[in-house]
Amino acid sequence: MSSTTIYSTPPPPPLPTGNTNTHQFPTLDRLVFLIDKSKSINHLLQLHAALLRHGLHHHSILNFKLQRSYYTLGRLDYSVSLFERTHNPNVFFWTSIINGHVQRALHDQALFYYAQMLVHGVEPNCFTFSSLLKSCPLEPGKALHSQAIKLGFVSDLFVRTGLVDVYARGGDVMSAQQLFDTMPEKSLVSLTAMITCYAKYGELGKARVLFEEMKERDVICWNVMIDGYAQNGMPNEAFILFRKMLRARVKPNEVTVLSVLSACGQLGVLESGRWLHSYIENNRIEINVHVGTALVDMYSKCGSLEEARLVFDRIKDKDVVAWNSMITGYAIHGFSQNALQLFNEMCMIGHHPTHVTFIAILSACGHAGLVSEGWSFFHSMKDQYGIEPRIEHYGCMVNLLGRAGHLEEAYALVKNMNAEPDPVLWGTLLAACRLHDNIALGEEIAEFLVGKNLANSGTYILLSNIYAAAGNWDGVARVRTLMKDSGVQKEPGCSSIEVNNKVHEFVAGDKKHPNSKEIYMMLEEINGWLKAHGYTPQTEIVLHDIGERQKEQSLEVHSEKLAMAFGLISTQPGTTIKIVKNLRVCLDCHAVTKLISKITGRKIVMRDRNRFHHFVNGSCSCGDYW
Known part of the structure; x- marks a missing residue:
């Protein structure tokens, strides 16, 4: 649609046709062009000032264009100010201000403007709904779905695609699939939304079927599929699909390499990680803080701390996530003092540690048996940094205390913690019992887990190993019978x-x-x-x-x-x-x-x-x- 047909009522005021300061004032089309092509706020403000001087600030088309351009250039406050001074805004003005808030992820405010629009008796259109549905939470999305049905917009391709996306993001896979299956026409966007839904909730088989059926694939759908594999513990498939993407001559972007670097780290494939690093540099993908952090993580997990540190030192404007990545790298390699030193450096330059930082630092203490230092860090979380310890931090402390032989202290911590202990935490304590041959405590924990139906394969294996180490073969046989009856299978060792x-x-x-x-x-x-x-x-x-x-x-x-x-x-x-x-x-x-x-x-x-x-x-x- 052209702007002149959309905004024909009320009629725009006449534009000057004579000379102004010896220069002919631009025509409507020229003014619209200049506003749309503005690349800076200063340029847009100059145009706005010119319209004010010539009495054109109430012109509906120009006013609308200014409003939209302001939020596009990051000044949503100017857009709101213009909108509030607009007399009887029509559906396009309301939709524009809603879209401006959606683009800034201000979804509550977008829904507020939608409610005000209805109060003012302005009926929404398809564009209103497709704007609102972007990143809309599930419950408001359901309400919008009902209204779209009532107003007859649910058959619109963009509205329906938006609804699929709302249900997909909200975890209602069945509703998303029902909407998707009944779409007479499936766009690239709707296909990508459904693939994203399947991938996010681990249904990689269904996602791959849709992906393979697509007649055209852009970089976004490739990224969704690759990341789905990487995030669901299938790094080999992620890397194979990445190579297929390259053969299809689809150019990877930052999102692609972040997913593939994650896959390399999971596999521990240093040569492939180095190749990907070279690919990033040769194809001019910016090594910003996100890509740099992913490289640090990949090199650390692939066993090359030296290369991880080289990348880390070159990252400009390092955020706390980048620092966490390098501290974690030192921790998992057992270089505990390096991790503690880097933690101190991070704090000295003003970065506030996060819960991830403390998982890394407590792990570092655990690998070196630094019990007093571990307790000090654990207490400082809440006392100094206002971070409430999570179950992962308790797990790190139980591991630290258990490995150092402080079994009773570790057991007391588990029993008195604020959160409910999970099987992983109990398993950590059970492993410590196995390490220090504490059969009595090991049996007590294992029986508790079996009684509460919390036992997993690790629980049975550890208890079996405790009995075997003590030469109690009857106990071993009893545990193996329990495993068989429960359908639990031991995870085979693989290198x-x-x-x-x-x-x-x-x-x-x-x-x-x-x-x-x-x-x-x-x-x-x-x-x-x-x-x-x-x-x-x-x-x-x-x-x-x-x-x-x-x-x-x-x-x-x-x-x-x-x-x-x-x-x-x-x-x-x-x-x-x-x-x-x-x-x-x-x-x-x-x-x-x-x-x-x-x-x-x-x-x-x-x-x-x-x-x-x-x-x-x-x-x-x-x-x-x-």
Whole structure:
């Protein structure tokens, strides 16, 4: 629609046709063009002043254009002032001021103007509804849905798409799907909204079906699908889809690389992460604070603190999220003093720590057994910074106290905490009981969890291990029967290693790898090295009622040892070997890896479920405390 047809009533006042200060005053079309093309507030104010001087400030078209341009350039207050001085604003003026508030995420005020519009007897149109529905909460969205039906706007493509988006964002997947399925025409926007809905709530299969059926795909729908995989623990699929996106010649943007960097961090694939970093720089994607922070997080999780720190130091205008990322990096690698030092630097320059900061700093204390420092930080959260401890902070404290052997203190903290303990917190305490062979407390906790129906596979495994370590095989059998009856299955140990941009995964005793023969030959050679250096297998950690030789054989084929053997035969001498394991590394593998780092002169970096271990020349960065 043209502006002259939309705003034909009331009729605009006549424009001057003579000369003004020897210069002909611009025509209506020229004035509209100049207002629309204004790139700065100063330029817009000059135009507004000229209209005032020539008595054109009440002209409906020009007034409307000014109102819209002011909020577009960030001065919503000027738009509101103009709107309030408009005599009998029509539906387009009301819709414009509503849209201005929506664009600034001022949804309550937008709904207020909508209510005032109805009070003034002005009937909304499709554009009013499509503006209001952007980022509208679920409950007001339902009310708008009812009004759209009453006024006959629900069949409008933009209104219906907005409603799909409202239900999708609000978590009402069924309503979103019903609206979407009955749309006679599905636009790119509506398809993206539905894919977003499925991806957000973990229905990646349905999201992918819709995605594959799309005739055209813009960068937004690619991003939604890639991020859906990354956020739902499917990083491999995220990375594969990213490569497919590149082959389709769709240019990634900042949102894309943030999702893919997250996937790289989850996989621990340093080579792929470095490639993506180069891609970002070569394709002129700005390394702002968001991308910089994602790079820090990726490098930290992929085992290269040096590169993480290099990126961190180059980030301009670092916010607290960037600081948190680097502090967390030091914490998960066990460099606790570096984490504490960085925390002090952050506070000194005026950044206020967040609950995430304290999760990182308490984790750092836990990895180093810094009990008094941990208590000090925990108390300072509320006393100094006004942050109420969450269950994650209690979990960090229980881990710190439990690993340091303060089991009763940890148990008292759990019983007296403000929040309701979750299975993860109880599991942390149970793991401490296993570590310090406190069978009585371990049984008490496990029985409580089973009785409350809070037990998971970790609960049963830890209790079974407590019994096995004490030689109570009847207890082990009883726990395994409980697991079977409850349908609980043990999570299998898995280790992965990236070689030449390809991830290779291994489970204990794995013989499915194409290089399996060479891997087992390498294992035999490793066994020879270990015996020559006086190594004795730590068979006491094999919690099965089997013979000594069988225990030794089971230790020899742990998944991390298979990954290490593959790394030794697949990379050049002196190359750092990086291994990712989904569970906590066992005592025997930890001891073996220390020896191999000394024998081969290689640095070996291992990321397990809890932290990173850097093995160099027979020593580990954890100091054998993990």
